[in-house]
Amino acid sequence: MNEKIITQKKMPLLDAIEKYNKKKPAYFCTPGHRYEKGVNLRFRKLVGDAVFSFDLTETPYTDDLHNAMGAIWEAEELARKSFGADDTHFLINGTTCGNQAMILSAAFEGEKIAIPRNAHKSVLMGLILSGAEPIYLMPEISQDTGLLGGITTESVEEMFAENPDCKGVLVVSPTYYGICSDLSSIAAICHKRDAVLLVDEAHGAHCYFSDLLPKGALEQGADMCAQSIHKVAGALTQSSMLHVKSKLIDQQRVDANLHLVQSTSPSYLLMASLDAARYDLENKGKALISKAVELAEYVRAALKPIRGIRCIGREIVGTAGINDLDITRLTISAFELGLSGYCLKDILFEEYNCDVELADDKNILAIITFANTKEDMDQLLNALSCIAAMHQDGEPVIRHEIFPASPEQVLSPRKAYFSRKEDVEWKDAVGRIAGELIAPYPPGIPVIYPGERMSQEIWDFIEEYRIHKRHFHGPADSKLRYFKVIKDESDD
Secondary structure, three states, rough: OOOOOOOOOOOOHHHHHHHHHHHOOOOOOOOOOOOOOOHHHHHHHHHHOOOHOOOOOOOOOOOOOHOOOOOOHHHHHHHHHOOOOOOEEEEHHHHHHHHHHHHHHOOOOOOOOEOOOOOOHHHHHHHHHHHHHHEOOOOEEOOOOOOEEEOOHHHOOOHHOOOOOOOOEEEEEOOOOOEEHHHHHHHHHHHOOOOOOEEOOOOOOOHHHOOOOOOOHHHHHEEEEEEEEEHOOOOOOOEEEEEOOOOOOOOOOOHHHHHHHHHOOHHHHHHHHHHHHHHHHHHHHHHHHHHHHHHHHHHHHHHHOOOOOOOHHHOOOOOOOOOOEEEEEEEEEEEHHHOOOHHHHHHHHHHHHHOOOOOOOEEEEEEOOEEEEEEEHHHHHHHHHHHHOOOOOOOOOOOOOOOOOOOEEEOOOOHHHHEEEEEHHHOOOOOOOOOOOOOOOOOOOOOOOOOOOOHHHHHHHHHHHHOOOOOOOOOOOOOOOOEEOOOHHHHH
């Protein structure tokens, strides 16, 4: 490609789709809706007709994601340069498939890979697909906030001392709550052993474009990272990227694994949104992220004098393995006023028309981006001020839900997945080997994986969620009256 064509002032995929739509040939390809003509009338009325002209397939102008040589290649190349990677891949199955591809590329069946207990459930899918043997790392726990902190270098060193044949370490950084581990030190530990550092950076793509935020994973020595561009920038939901920056990674293997986990009918609407989001981050990212930081700090400062309301800030850095914090994440609690995070989230939505990302038993999480406005911030502040004034006589909530210790691993996730299973009543699950995962959602962090023995501690932790009718991912029975366990073959 001519270097003059590859300029950060272009959006090559968006340009290619626009060019095709101007030509507007007689269309005999998928998808079947033929622009807006085959779309439900109510749907068209609600969203407008133009969007359907971007839902195309591989054409002479629009390139092929699985063999990119034209517009998609150019768009990925621009993203590669923006993030400082050796190779960049657009993902249209979300960071879920990026996590799967990273694990498939790092460890073959039977090889070991270190996984944090706060990993997203998509990591389990990668373990099932690859057959890799997980070695679980437990993040530190912040007793003050109730949050899971970072993965410490000491725990990584200890893991390698016990498992010198481990092929790599996966770290979630930043976490949902913006908490970052010391990736630079962990990368150095891995690379001394020719092991790779993989980072689930779903919540951190914006970090590469502002000095006000933690450094990005690639900047700290990560070999691969997967990012949800839709979570922090202007891409559409399900739009992510996978970056490689390493001599330890076989790029052909990465390509093959992406063929395995990505759709053969990729959405051009999603890919075009990645191209456009990269353009904004590259050309306006510093100013946009400065706005997000300013809005978040405005709320944080305004909440300080409100009795009973707490918003976590940089004071937690240096504790519980926390190396840095994304300050655009507002972790807010009102437990001193007698309100759990779940209760506070419900009140904010039902009474004040504010919808926050998630709640745990103690906190709520509000994600601030450059697309928010000061009016949004004032609405949230007004709501929290009113709630605090109405609950000054509340009794502090006593936390019960401390993340449980890792259970005994009896089978690998892959072996458990392909083992025969049976249903038992939930009350009888203690002591049995799990046949399915349980992940309170959000944030989707499994507390028990298939192949692990259900401990009383974990059963009690999950029971609290079940009693209060919280949402789970994983169990076939969503109400958790029954639980799938590995069938005891000795009973046959």
